[in-house]
Amino acid sequence: MSVADLELGVTKLTRPQIARRAAELIPDGSFVNLGIGIPTLAANVMPAGKDVVLHSENGILGVGPTPPEAERDRDLINASKDYVTLLPGGSYCVHSDAFAMIRGGHLDLALLGAFEVAGNGDLANWTTGDRRFPPGVGGAMDLAVGAKAIWVLTDHTTKKGEPKIVNACKYPLTAKGVVKRIFTDLALIDLTEDGLLVREMVPGLTIDALQAVTEPKLALAEDWQELAAA
Amino acid sequence: MPIDKITPSVTEAVQGVKDGMTIMISGFGFAGVPNDLIHGVLDSGAKDLTVISNNAGTGTEGLAALVGSGRVTRIICSYPRSKGSDLFDARYAAGEIELELVPQGTLSERMRAAGAGIGGFFTPTGAGTELAAGKETRMIDGREYVLEAPLRADMALVQAQEADRWGNLLYRKAARNFGPVMAMAADLTVVQVKRIVALGEMDPEAVVTPGIFVDRVVHIDNNREWDI
Numbered sequence: 001m002s003v004a005d006l007e008l009g010v011t012k013l014t015r016p017q018i019a020r021r022a023a024e025l026i027p028d029g030s031f032v033n034l035g036i037g038i039p040t041l042a043a044n045v046m047p048a049g050k051d052v053v054l055h056s057e058n059g060i061l062g063v064g065p066t067p068p069e070a071e072r073d074r075d076l077i078n079a080s081k082d083y084v085t086l087l088p089g090g091s092y093c094v095h096s097d098a099f100a101m102i103r104g105g106h107l108d109l110a111l112l113g114a115f116e117v118a119g120n121g122d123l124a125n126w127t128t129g130d131r132r133f134p135p136g137v138g139g140a141m142d143l144a145v146g147a148k149a150i151w152v153l154t155d156h157t158t159k160k161g162e163p164k165i166v167n168a169c170k171y172p173l174t175a176k177g178v179v180k181r182i183f184t185d186l187a188l189i190d191l192t193e194d195g196l197l198v199r200e201m202v203p204g205l206t207i208d209a210l211q212a213v214t215e216p217k218l219a220l221a222e223d224w225q226e227l228a229a230a
Numbered sequence: 231m232p233i234d235k236i237t238p239s240v241t242e243a244v245q246g247v248k249d250g251m252t253i254m255i256s257g258f259g260f261a262g263v264p265n266d267l268i269h270g271v272l273d274s275g276a277k278d279l280t281v282i283s284n285n286a287g288t289g290t291e292g293l294a295a296l297v298g299s300g301r302v303t304r305i306i307c308s309y310p311r312s313k314g315s316d317l318f319d320a321r322y323a324a325g326e327i328e329l330e331l332v333p334q335g336t337l338s339e340r341m342r343a344a345g346a347g348i349g350g351f352f353t354p355t356g357a358g359t360e361l362a363a364g365k366e367t368r369m370i371d372g373r374e375y376v377l378e379a380p381l382r383a384d385m386a387l388v389q390a391q392e393a394d395r396w397g398n399l400l401y402r403k404a405a406r407n408f409g410p411v412m413a414m415a416a417d418l419t420v421v422q423v424k425r426i427v428a429l430g431e432m433d434p435e436a437v438v439t440p441g442i443f444v445d446r447v448v449h450i451d452n453n454r455e456w457d458i
Contacts, residue, residue, distance in 0.1 A: 057334060058258040058407050074260060075403040081259035081312065092403055094410040094438070095258070095284075096342045099335030103355060127360075134286075134322045135331055137361065138309040142335035145354045172360045 008213075010204040012185035013229055018153050020045040020230045021200075022111055022183045026052050030108040031101075033057065033143055037113035038153040040080040045230070053089075055107060057139040059098045062090025079139065102139065102146040110147035112140060114154045114179075116169045119216030121179040121191050123152065124171035137174070144175035156184035157213050165189070165196070166215045186210060188227055195219060200227035235397040235447045236426060240270040243420050243448040247276045247385060254341070254386040254412040255283040255293055259312070260458050262405030264389040264422045265292040266450045271387070277301040282341075282383055284334065284408060288314035289457040302327060306381070308334035332381075333361060338411050340381035345414025345443070350379050386416030390439070393423040394430075397444030398437045406438065413443040422450045 013021070019041035026032055026042075033055045034040045043054055044065045054063035056078045063078060064085035072083040086092075093101075101107060116124040123144055127135030144150055154164055165182060182189045187210055188200035198220045201210060207220045237243040244267060247253070253271065257263030271279075272295060279302045286307055287294030296302055298317035305327060310318050321327040332340070333355045343351055352375035356362040366377040388409045391402040399421060401409055413419045426449050 056404070058261070058404050060404050073403065075262070075405040077259050077261050077404060086403070092401075092406055094338075095407045096335075096338040096411050099338060103335055103353065131323050132319075134311040134315075134319060134329065136309040136311045137331055137333050139334040141333040141359065141361065142355045145357070146335075174359065176358055 008205065008209055010186070010202050013202060013227065016041050016045055017229045018183050018185055021188065021227065022151060022153055023047060023050070024230070026050065026109060028052065031055055031106060033102065033107050033110040033147060034063070034079070035110065035112040035140065035143065036080045036138060039111035039113060040078050040082060042111060043078070043084060055098070055101060056084070057098050057102065059093045059095050060084070060086065060090065061093070062087040064090070099139065099142055102142045105146060105148065107147040109149045109151065110143040111151050111153055112143060114152045114164060115171050116164055116166050117152050117154070117179050117182055118166055118169050119191070119196055121177040122169050123150065123174045123179050124169040125174050127172055129171065140174050144178045149180050150178045151181040151183065152179050153183045156186040161213070163213055163215045186213070189218070197221050198224060200225050202227045232395070234395045235441070235444060236395050237446045237448045240266050240448055240450070241273070243267060243422070243446050244270040244274060246418065247271050247274050249276055250278045251276065251384040252280040252282065254383040254416055255281060256386070256388040256407065256409040256412050257293070258284050258404065258407040260288070262389050262401070262407050262409060263292050263458060264387040265456045265458065267387040267420055267422050267448070268292050268296050272296050272299060272301070278303050280304040280306065282306040282381065284308055284337065285312060286310035286315055286318035287458065288312050290317070291456045292458040294318065294458060297321060297327065300326065304328040304330065306330040306332060306337070308332055308337050331361060336378050337381070338408060340378055341408070341411040341415040344380035344382040345411060348380060350377055352377055381415065383412070383416040384418065386412040386419045388413055388419060388421045390421050390423045392425045392427055392432065393421060393444070393447045394427050394432055394441070396429060397421070397441030397447055398432055399423070399439035399444060400432060400436060401438055410439045413439050418446070419444050420446045420448070422448050424451050
């Protein structure tokens with residue numbers, strides 16, 4: 001348990017639990033891209049009966065969950081380079097068509113990771129500028145401008161306990177004003193025209209404690225709920 | 231004389247590779263990487279290479295071996311850093327390799343443009359970011375777009391599943407990725423395939439890369455597990 005956990009005195013969601021909460025809220029029938037990191041975990045925790053088509057930037061539509069070890073196929077991996085499966089009805093395409101789907105506005109939703117998200121929806125997730133950690137933009141800029149909605153899935157703070165939801169991104173931007181919703185290990189927050197609205201918080205967390213690890217001003221929704229781990 | 235693009239060995243398949251060349255290498259992560267052809271280029275001794283690939287190699291073989299050899303002075307890619315990309319990371323940290331980072335969709339569309347004779351295109355991707363710095367922009371229907379140039383290569387190394395002697399190609403699953411657009415965008419396209427079939431055996435409705443985009447084919451079915 002980190003210092004931040006001790007200070008907050010709450011149980012944070014695990015990475016698969018963050019992915020699960022996002023998966024639960026994906027509208028049925030959506031075409032959804034899962035970015036590198038926590039988002040790709042969503043393929044494994046999709047609620048039973050939910051009919052969504054998962055897109056992978058390397059040229060897959062209809063991504064299914066992780067296969068058992070004996071059924072791994074080196075020609076079938078996702079954006080995180082993890083082994084996946086293809087659901088019935090799924091298909092493969094050339095890389096440039098996978099990005100035509102992205103840029104052309106054909107995806108309803110993209111789930112992305114983040115280094116920082118600003119209160120105005122700015123997203124930074126491709127470089128820290130540190131030469132020891134080469135930058136990696138991947139498909140993030142295409143997804144950020146192409147998908148109809150962007151949800152970010154991230155830890156609420158850095159490993160040092162600093163806010164990742166900030167007033168203004170310090171790192172170079174991926175895209176301006178694109179993030180609509182943030183799922184963290186502490187809360188579910190919507191970015192609205194009136195600012196950040198907290199929809200859900202993990203049990204035991206107060207809005208003041210959440211505000212202490214979040215830079216922009218938070219408002220608590222009247223109908224807010226506990227963010228329960230599935 | 232009948233058209234026959236099938237080449238007997240890797241050495242002959244990569245013949246003509248020279249110092250200073252720009253080489254496209256197919257693959258996304260470890261899927262669809264033409265490892266035997268990469269080692270053919272490595273064995274040729276060619277240096278001062280510019281490599282265009284989605285990633286920068288992981289492990290100790292394939293693209294990572296080429297990058298680690300010091301013969302690649304410049305790499306154009308979207309996502310160089312991955313688990314196991316230590317050989318690239320070290321060269322990058324030491325300033326020994328130049329990196330041009332390109333958003334992934336822009337990377338493959340620039341290849342497609344080069345292969346299709348398009349002189350450039352406007353994309354919303356990257357507008358207002360560091361990766362669009364210095365590039366011409368235009369407002370189209372109230373939205374900012376960035377002008378991107380075609381991206382060609384002297385040679386493309388591609389991995390596919392099946393070929394015939396005309397160079398028609400089928401790929402397998404997500405190993406298709408950049409293969410078809412790289413095959414279009416290079417002066418010399420060299421493909422390693424797991425299976426050769428007779429002309430006419432491939433379903434014409436299912437051909438992904440028509441043979442017009444392919445120059446040489448080499449049959450590699452060693453099923454070697456590379457450290458990549």
